[in-house]
Amino acid sequence: MHEGDEALNFDPMIPIWAQVADTIQKQIVSGSIHPGDKLPGGRDLALTYSINPNTAARIYQELERKGICITRRGMGTYVTEDGEKIAQLRREMAENAVRSFLEEMSGLGLDWHDAVKMIEEEEDNLAEK
């Protein structure tokens, strides 16, 4: 991978560690990073995302605190092999996505009932294609 390739279009009003941590969590949940995989070192992470190394270190601290990653002394940082933990993370992220979706709908004057109906309609549309 070329350095800086992953540089996100950060939302500069949200802490950068939170944005990169979110990206990594999505990669874990979606399976593009596997349980037990070794993650890049803090310095490589900083170069990959073009971010300050202290911010990169903070990302792993947070992922460790949540039990998503484990740092083995002198070895590096690894994704947990605990499938339960990853399932739980997926569930949390999905809940957040649903919550923000419903907030968005409510902003349009639609309640969850309308939202469910629209999801079903969309499902039918997709099935027809």
Add this chain to the structure above:
Amino acid sequence: MLKSKDLTKRFGSLVAVDGVTLEMEPGHVYAMLGPNGSGKTTWMKIAAGLMKPTSGTMTFMNEPVGVSSRAQVAYMSTEPYFYAWMTVKDVGQYYADFFRDFSMEKFESNLKTMELEKTMKTKSLSSGMAAKLKIAVTMARDARVYMLDEPFNGIDLLARDEIRACILREATDDKLLILSSHLVEEVEAIADWSVFIRKGKLVEMRDNEEMRQTDHVSVADRYREIYGHMEVQEA
């Protein structure tokens, strides 16, 4: 590590730096922010030991800056400073002769990152390429402090990632990096601290992530808050 105390620099009736007190530590990247003419360059030149303050002190490891600190401070000014006859390779050799901490290996790796060839003549470089060469050669030193004055000036949007990579590679726990810029967006993510300077005075020094988390503002937002009305007045 680098401390400025009540630092003031006057040029005749102009006060370029006005009683600035601050301290910077290794393991961090500081962005010195402010519109042109805020006093960032003057402060850096004093820190680099190239200019004497009118009053106040600038110390590096508790010693006044001077000949001995200069060997440990890699400074890149905004002015171009290569002889026209030099090739890119000559520039490296010139630095190697001048600075004991210069690493030819690092220089070559930086050239690769910056997509510069050793055989290129400095006089035929575009302004953007010359700007990249200045950074490549400065960051090839193994100094304790790196001060880059406006590293993103004249650099094409596409080359800015290369510059960031070159800078970040030196951002280790034992080194102090200072970048001055009026292009705030370019330094938002690579600096962990912002130093806002306004008309020669220190406005504030902020931890960037903490500012985003607690105040929900970006560095660019804070910049606009501090300098916005000033530019309107001047316009």
